[in-house]
Amino acid sequence: MSTPRTNWSGNVTYRAPRFARPRSLDELAEVVTGADRVRVLGTGHTFTGIADSADVQVSLAALPAEIEVDPAGSVAISGPVHYAELTRVLHEHGLALANLASLLDLSVAGAISTGTHGSGSRTRGLGSAVRALEFLTADGEVRVLREGDADFAGAVVGLGALGVITRIELAVEPAFEVTQHVYAGLRWPVAAAELAALLGSGYSVSLFTDFDGSGVRQVVVKDRGGHDTELFARLGSRRVDGPRHPMAGGPTENVTVQAAPGPSHERLPHFQAGRTPSSGAEIQSEYLVDARHAAAAVEALQRAAPAFAPVLLVAELRSVAADELWLSPAWRRDSLAIHFTWRRDQAGVAAALPALEAALAPFGARPHWGKVWAMGADVLAERYPRLADFRALAERWDPQHRFRNEFLDERVF
Known part of the structure; x- marks a missing residue:
C-alpha cells in the first residue's frame, strides 16, 4: 500500500518509503523486526515529523479494535481505538473518562504518547488515566507495564520511542x-x-x-x-x-x-x-x-x-x-x-x-510534543527535568534505535 503523504492539516509531508497496515499482532511483529526503523502513524493530528520514518511507517487501523469494559472502574482497549468509539461504548455502560481533548477523532495511544492533556484546574492530562500499557518491542516481544512499575511513569508519554502500544488499560468513572x-x-x-x-x-x-x-x-x-x-x-x-x-x-x-x-x-x-x-x-x-x-x-x-x-x-x-x-x-x-x-x-x-x-x-x-516549536534539545533538557532518564529508558528498551526517526534524533536524543 502506498504511503500517506501528509498529516491531517497538510503542513507535513511524510517521506517514509514504505507503509504497512498489519492485520494481526503477528504481522505487526514481522514488520517491526524486519525494519531498520519504524514509526507508528495514528490519526495524523501531530504537526511535526514525529510520526515519519526513514524506513517503514505503520498504521494500526487494520488491527482488531477491541474495547473491554470492567464495570468496577476500568476499560482495556487495543492499539487502534479512537476516543470517539471508546467514549461511545463507555457511555452505553454508564461510564466516562474524566478528561478529554478538544476533539474525539484521535487515537488513544497517539494522544497519550504525545502528552495531550485536555483542560481543568483540578483535572490531569489524558495520560493520567492510564493504568497499564502493553508494548510490542523492537525484538518482536510483548512487554506490559502497570502503574507502580519502575518504568511506568516514563513510558506513558513515550513519544513512540519504546515500542508499538498494542493495548491500554484506562481508569473510568460513572457517566456525568x-x-x-x-x-x-x-x-x-x-x-x-x-x-x-x-x-x-x-x-x-x-x-x-x-x-x-x-x-x-x-x-x-x-x-x-x-x-x-x-x-x-x-x-x-x-x-x-x-x-x-x-x-x-x-x-x-x-x-x-x-x-x-x-x-x-x-x-x-x-x-x-x-x-x-x-x-x-x-x-x-x-x-x-x-x-x-x-x-x-x-x-x-x-x-x-x-x-x-x-x-x-x-x-x-x-x-x-x-x-x-x-x-x-x-x-x-x-x-x-x-x-x-x-x-x-x-x-x-x-x-x-x-x-x-x-x-x-x-x-x-x-x-x-505533537505541535511545532523552535527550541533545541539542550533547552528541552532544562524544561523537562526527567528527559535524561527517558533517554536512558529508551536506550534500554530499544538499543538498536529501531523506533527512532529524524525528529526524535534531533529534538529528543
Whole structure:
C-alpha cells in the first residue's frame, strides 16, 4: 500500500518509503523486526515529523479494535481505538473518562504518547488515566507495564520511542453530564487580574484571544454541576446567545452543543466527532507554564504579539493539573496551557516562534510534543527535568534505535 503523504492539516509531508497496515499482532511483529526503523502513524493530528520514518511507517487501523469494559472502574482497549468509539461504548455502560481533548477523532495511544492533556484546574492530562500499557518491542516481544512499575511513569508519554502500544488499560468513572456556557465582553486588564479564578470557574474552561490587548474573544465554561456565574457578572462579562465557534466566523455546526446539558463526551471536546475541528488548514503550537506565573506569561505574550500576530488565527488559554509522568508538559506543576492556532504558513510560523519562545523563556515553558516549536534539545533538557532518564529508558528498551526517526534524533536524543 502506498504511503500517506501528509498529516491531517497538510503542513507535513511524510517521506517514509514504505507503509504497512498489519492485520494481526503477528504481522505487526514481522514488520517491526524486519525494519531498520519504524514509526507508528495514528490519526495524523501531530504537526511535526514525529510520526515519519526513514524506513517503514505503520498504521494500526487494520488491527482488531477491541474495547473491554470492567464495570468496577476500568476499560482495556487495543492499539487502534479512537476516543470517539471508546467514549461511545463507555457511555452505553454508564461510564466516562474524566478528561478529554478538544476533539474525539484521535487515537488513544497517539494522544497519550504525545502528552495531550485536555483542560481543568483540578483535572490531569489524558495520560493520567492510564493504568497499564502493553508494548510490542523492537525484538518482536510483548512487554506490559502497570502503574507502580519502575518504568511506568516514563513510558506513558513515550513519544513512540519504546515500542508499538498494542493495548491500554484506562481508569473510568460513572457517566456525568456537562453544560457549555459561552461568555463574551471580557477586557484584558480584568481577565489578567482574575485569570486563576476564571480558569477555575468550571470543570473545564477555555479563554480564546488574539493577544492584541483588546480583550478575551470568548470564555467557554464547561460546567459539571454548576459554575461561578457571579464571577462573570462581577467582571462585566455576558453570556452569549446561540452557538459560537472558537475561531471568528468558523462554522458553528462543527462545535459541540452549547447551552444544553449532555453526556460529557459530547460536551468536553470543542468539536463534534467526524467534523472538521478548528480551521482544518492550520499549524498548531502549545506551551505549558507554571500556573503561578500565568498572568505574567500572558502579559509577556501581549508585548510580543506584534512578532506573531500576522500568522495567528486564535490562541487558547486552559489550565491543567500537575501529574507525575516524566515527559508530560504538566510534570509536577499545575500549569497554564497556551495554545496557538496558526495560519498554514510554515515559513511565517517558523519566523514567529523564536520571539514567542523568548517571551515565555522566563517561565520555563514546555512545548507540547505533537505541535511545532523552535527550541533545541539542550533547552528541552532544562524544561523537562526527567528527559535524561527517558533517554536512558529508551536506550534500554530499544538499543538498536529501531523506533527512532529524524525528529526524535534531533529534538529528543
